[in-house]
Amino acid sequence: MEYGISRVVWAGKALESAANLGLIGCGARNLIWKSPCLLTPAKCPFMIRAPMVENPPAVEIRDLVKDFKTSFRRKPLRAVDGVSIRIMPGEVYGLIGPNGSGKSTTMKALLGLVAPTAGQCAIFGKDSLKVDSRNEVGFLPENPYFYKHLSGAETLRFYGKLCGLGGKLLAERVNEMLALVDLESARDRRIGGYSKGMLQRIGLAQALIQEPRLVILDEPTAGVDPVGSRQIRDLILKLRERGITVFLCSHLLEQVQEVCDHVGIIFQGRMIREGRLEELISIEDQTDIVLSDATPELIAQITALVETTPGAAIVRTGKPRTTLERLFLREIREEEP
Numbered sequence: 480m481e482y483g484i485s486r487v488v489w490a491g492k493a494l495e496s497a498a499n500l501g502l503i504g505c506g507a508r509n510l511i512w513k514s515p516c517l518l519t520p521a522k523c524p525f526m527i528r529a530p531m532v533e534n535p536p537a538v539e540i541r542d543l544v545k546d547f548k549t550s551f552r553r554k555p556l557r558a559v560d561g562v563s564i565r566i567m568p569g570e571v572y573g574l575i576g577p578n579g580s581g582k583s584t585t586m587k588a589l590l591g592l593v594a595p596t597a598g599q600c601a602i603f604g605k606d607s608l609k610v611d612s613r614n615e616v617g618f619l620p621e622n623p624y625f626y627k628h629l630s631g632a633e634t635l636r637f638y639g640k641l642c643g644l645g646g647k648l649l650a651e652r653v654n655e656m657l658a659l660v661d662l663e664s665a666r667d668r669r670i671g672g673y674s675k676g677m678l679q680r681i682g683l684a685q686a687l688i689q690e691p692r693l694v695i696l697d698e699p700t701a702g703v704d705p706v707g708s709r710q711i712r713d714l715i716l717k718l719r720e721r722g723i724t725v726f727l728c729s730h731l732l733e734q735v736q737e738v739c740d741h742v743g744i745i746f747q748g749r750m751i752r753e754g755r756l757e758e759l760i761s762i763e764d765q766t767d768i769v770l771s772d773a774t775p776e777l778i779a780q781i782t783a784l785v786e787t788t789p790g791a792a793i794v795r796t797g798k799p800r801t802t803l804e805r806l807f808l809r810e811i812r813e814e815e816p
């Protein structure tokens with residue numbers, strides 16, 4: 480159980496609200512707002528026009544190392560060993576690796592929930608150790624803990640309030656999120672009676688309640704059946720359409736392949752391979768052509784053409800296969816009333 484960490488933004492929000500109310504940071508705020516008016520280049524000849532600032536990466540992890548103390552006098556356990564990850568805004572990045580390879584620890588370091596032994600993490604250019612780096616982040620932990628006596632809608636209201644939302648805006652966001660995760664019909668049911676798939680979806684809804692620009696999902700489909708994990712996969716695709724950056728980790732490779740555009744493979748704390756998914760899995764010297772309703776004559780013509788072309792060869796012809804997952808989902812859908 481990960482008590483108290485399913486929501487990590489509230490402190491940042493509180494800080495921001497305090498700044499908005501003028502409780503803190505007024506001096507800095509005034510400086511930021513007033514200096515451009517008072518010190519234009521014409522009035523101050525020494526002032527240099529600032530260059531256009533490039534968008535910082537959504538996630539920047541540099542040479543992260545995390546050691547955990549084990550027992551007294553034993554060597555510490557190195558859970559993460561020199562991992563670097565850069566995710567640009569709008570990308571969907573999947574970190575894959577076997578259990579115990581350091582995926583959750585990397586995510587927790589990024590969220591400032593564990594202090595790195597070495598290396599730095601930043602979110603939208605802000606150091607992860609600073610609370611305001613979490614302002615625009617939603618997080619679904621590996622084993623989210625929710626108050627079982629609250630209903631789905633109450634749970635979302637609770638997390639929305641922690642993020643500083645309230646009134647009509649909060650009510651609208653709760654309805655919108657329940658619709659997004661397809662839990663409108665279960666909105667007034669107690670969370671204690673939710674299935675694992677429903678729990679993961681309400682977890683996703685709480686991670687999205689304050690419209691974050693970055694969503695971090697630790698094993699979002701763990702323990703969920705194929706129908707539930709398909710729903711979660713579709714949700715991640717919806718987030719991608721909206722331009723939200725997603726950083727997820729999983730050991731379900733097929734799912735990662737379906738939603739991610741960048742992938743990192745982590746093993747025993749080390750990043751062993753990283754890059755664009757298309758580049759990692761494409762076979763450089765081969766091309767797929769999938770035909771529909773091709774007659775045997777057409778196939779014979781294509782084969783003859785390839786045979787007369789120097790250097791080219793047909794590697795395989797035949798019917799494309801579906802996956803077991805797709806077959807399962809199709810059969811279930813056909814059985815549904």
Ligand SMILES: Nc1ncnc2c1ncn2[C@@H]1O[C@H](COP(=O)(O)OP(=O)(O)O)[C@@H](O)[C@H]1O
Binds near residue numbers: 577
């Ligand atoms: N709080 C902790 N104290 C001691 N060891 C830990 C702690 N958290 C994780 N570990 C260890 O660090 C390693 C990586 O764990 P984790 O990041 O949870 O892996 P993954 O998410 O890839 O399954 C594991 O060997 C795990 O036992």
Ligand SMILES: [Mg+2]
Binds near residue numbers: 697
């Ligand atoms: Mg984990």
